[in-house]
Amino acid sequence: MRSRAVFVLGGPGAGKGTQCAKMVEHFDFVHLSVGDLLREERAKSPPSENAELIESFLKEGKLVPVSISLALVREAMEREKEGSVFLIDGFPRNGENLDGWKEAMEGVVNVCGVLVYDCPIQELQRRILSRGETSGRSDDNLESAKKRFKTFERDTMPVVRRMEEGGIKSVHIRGENKLERVWESVVASDVIGGNGVEWEKYGTNESGVEAIAVQRKESGKCTHYLKIRRLKPADSRSIESNQIIALPYAPLALHLTYLPLAFVTTLTLLVSSSDSTIKIYQPVLNNDGLFEEITDEGIREKLLPNLHQTFPSPVLTMDTLLTPSPPTSTSTTSTTSTTSPTSSTYHVSCGCRCGYLCLTSYDPQSPPSSSFTSWNIDGPISAVQVSPRSPSVGLTLLVSSLSGYVCVFSRPSRGGPWGEPEVLPESVNDDDPVLCVCKAPFPSLSGEALFVGTARGKGWSGQTETLIPTFNRVMLDTEQAENRVAILSASIPTFTAKVQELASDDAKFGDVSNKGCSPLFLVVRFGKAVGMVEGANSPALVELITEQIPELKEDDE
Numbered sequence: 019m020r021s022r023a024v025f026v027l028g029g030p031g032a033g034k035g036t037q038c039a040k041m042v043e044h045f046d047f048v049h050l051s052v053g054d055l056l057r058e059e060r061a062k063s064p065p066s067e068n069a070e071l072i073e074s075f076l077k078e079g080k081l082v083p084v085s086i087s088l089a090l091v092r093e094a095m096e097r098e099k100e101g102s103v104f105l106i107d108g109f110p111r112n113g114e115n116l117d118g119w120k121e122a123m124e125g126v127v128n129v130c131g132v133l134v135y136d137c138p139i140q141e142l143q144r145r146i147l148s149r150g151e152t153s154g155r156s157d158d159n160l161e162s163a164k165k166r167f168k169t170f171e172r173d174t175m176p177v178v179r180r181m182e183e184g185g186i187k188s189v190h191i192r193g194e195n196k197l198e199r200v201w202e203s204v205v206a207s208d209v210i211g212g213n214g215v216e217w218e219k220y221g222t223n224e225s226g227v228e229a230i231a232v233q234r235k236e237s238g239k240c241t242h243y244l245k246i247r248r249l250k251p252a253d254s255r256s257i258e259s260n261q262i263i264a265l266p267y268a269p270l271a272l273h274l275t276y277l278p279l280a281f282v283t284t285l286t287l288l289v290s291s292s293d294s295t296i297k298i299y300q301p302v303l304n305n306d307g308l309f310e311e312i313t314d315e316g317i318r319e320k321l322l323p324n325l326h327q328t329f330p331s332p333v334l335t336m337d338t339l340l341t342p343s344p345p346t347s348t349s350t351t352s353t354t355s356t357t358s359p360t361s362s363t364y365h366v367s368c369g370c371r372c373g374y375l376c377l378t379s380y381d382p383q384s385p386p387s388s389s390f391t392s393w394n395i396d397g398p399i400s401a402v403q404v405s406p407r408s409p410s411v412g413l414t415l416l417v418s419s420l421s422g423y424v425c426v427f428s429r430p431s432r433g434g435p436w437g438e439p440e441v442l443p444e445s446v447n448d449d450d451p452v453l454c455v456c457k458a459p460f461p462s463l464s465g466e467a468l469f470v471g472t473a474r475g476k477g478w479s480g481q482t483e484t485l486i487p488t489f490n491r492v493m494l495d496t497e498q499a500e501n502r503v504a505i506l507s508a509s510i511p512t513f514t515a516k517v518q519e520l521a522s523d524d525a526k527f528g529d530v531s532n533k534g535c536s537p538l539f540l541v542v543r544f545g546k547a548v549g550m551v552e553g554a555n556s557p558a559l560v561e562l563i564t565e566q567i568p569e570l571k572e573d574d575e
């Protein structure tokens with residue numbers, strides 16, 4: 019993957035270095051301060067040929083020629099792994115810098131945006147003089163500082179404008195605020211949101227509220243935030259206020275709606291999260307644009323029945339087009355197979371990870387809404403499996419939810435509506451909420467067959483979600499899949515405990531309890547872990563499954 023860069027600019031003392039250090043603490047970024055690189059070059063022993071020139075430029079608050087600064091940036095970048103996200107602090111500071119960057123780096127490193135710390139000069143001056151007491155920097159004195167302020171106003175601000183006009187996304191942050199306030203604005207900024215931090219945007223709603231889910235890593239653990247913006251209805255670009263709500267788990271689905279609360283119809287924000295809870299937020303009454311969580315059970319009870327109506331269309335759609343007639347024998351069918359123009363089409367929408375599943379079966383000749391059905395699946399949906407194999411039943415849809423249910427829906431082979439859900443009598447193991455998306459109750463974890471466990475809640479659910487088509491393909495492309503492979507998912511604590519139990523005596527898996535935020539797949543045979551795939555790496559997972567899957571048993575054929 020190509021490396022990415024975020025430019026970090028602002029007057030001298032605006033807090034660029036301080037904030038970059040914080041970003042590196044929380045996110046997987048590489049901080050390159052061009053000023054630091056220059057100072058290192060100047061202090062090198064044996065002295066660099068540019069040392070004297072650099073010293074004179076720094077002291078005068080002037081900008082060193084781009085050939086020198088950019089060469090140092092490039093060298094520093096080359097020392098890092100490919101695909102890194104660089105915070106380039108204090109660059110580009112003038113037109114020459116920007117031209118130099120474009121010439122050398124365009125097509126090599128993607129610029130994602132520019133963070134600009136705005137701060138009044140009086141505050142800059144106060145900070146520089148205070149920093150000068152300990153920094154030992156030859157330019158942290160009043161005389162040099164004044165020259166640097168001038169350079170910033172004259173050369174750097176026009177470059178910021180040039181970048182903005184050229185379509186580079188910029189985020190202006192008020193640098194004069196207290197450190198923590200400044201930091202909050204950084205976390206909430208879209209520049210950061212798009213670079214290395216997992217985020218998901220929930221579209222602007224006609225209600226004038228927009229929410230962005232941000233995941234940030236803190237000492238190896240993930241914390242999830244929802245940034246909620248109230249927008250002025252008249253001008254959706256102007257932000258009236260901005261609130262960050264911390265969530266214990268990844269938000270799975272979010273819906274903005276008007277719900278009747280007593281006699282008042284109020285704007286309500288419903289968030290379902292991977293811990294199977296649905297949180298409700300409403301605007302604080304003396305409205306300054308903030309939301310508060312509704313925890314009052316009485317109010318929740320009143321509101322929750324309305325959920326059924328408020329999630330009418332899938333929040334997450336996994337549209338699956340299926341051919342209406344089941345394939346003959348065990349020939350493989352892909353869930354993405356195109357439909358023949360003469361046959362009717364069955365459209366399965368499943369989603370609403372809030373715990374609702376919407377199924378639509380329809381004939382293209384008749385309106386799609388005619389046979390819309392929606393079911394409550396007791397907890398967020400963790401996986402959906404479509405099985406077109408059984409000729410007597412037609413199509414089967416298996417839905418597992420994080421709370422421990424596996425439901426089977428079936429539909430006759432020649433079409434018609436989906437039947438009532440049938441809850442599978444057992445999951446994989448009675449006292450284990452690990453779920454099975456395979457059709458038959460799976461023998462047992464210690465059996466010959468293979469299971470692939472996914473820590474669905476462990477990472478950002480979206481990443482694991484991207485593997486669902488892979489699971490479907492594996493199940494559909496594998497003969498007697500239901501006897502040979504099961505794909506299971508579990509909540510974080512359950513999965514971690516299970517993984518620890520199954521992989522603990524094998525050093526090759528390392529410390530399984532501390533695998534960070536990305537999804538984790540554990541492949542097990544005969545009750546022992548035989549492989550692990552970290553991250554949503556579909557090819558690696560398929561390779562491992564193909565390698566390890568039990569032989570086909572002839573007498574079963």
Ligand SMILES: Nc1ncnc2c1ncn2[C@@H]1O[C@H](COP(=O)(O)OP(=O)(O)O)[C@@H](O)[C@H]1O
Nearest residue numbers: 030031032033034035036145149195196197200
């Ligand atoms: N939000 C803030 N409030 C008060 N002081 C700050 C804040 N951010 C940074 N500082 C202090 O101001 C000085 C300049 O910050 P620094 O991050 O070195 O700025 P820059 O890299 O933009 O020159 C440092 O002494 C730092 O501790």
Ligand SMILES: O=c1ccn([C@@H]2O[C@H](COP(=O)(O)OP(=O)(O)O)[C@@H](O)[C@H]2O)c(=O)[nH]1
Nearest residue numbers: 030031052053075076079080081082108109
């Ligand atoms: O791209 C750059 C970045 C920095 N500098 C020089 O390095 C000094 C210090 O910059 P730094 O970003 O370290 O500190 P700040 O001025 O932001 O406090 C500047 O005044 C310039 O003289 C430069 O010439 N080109």
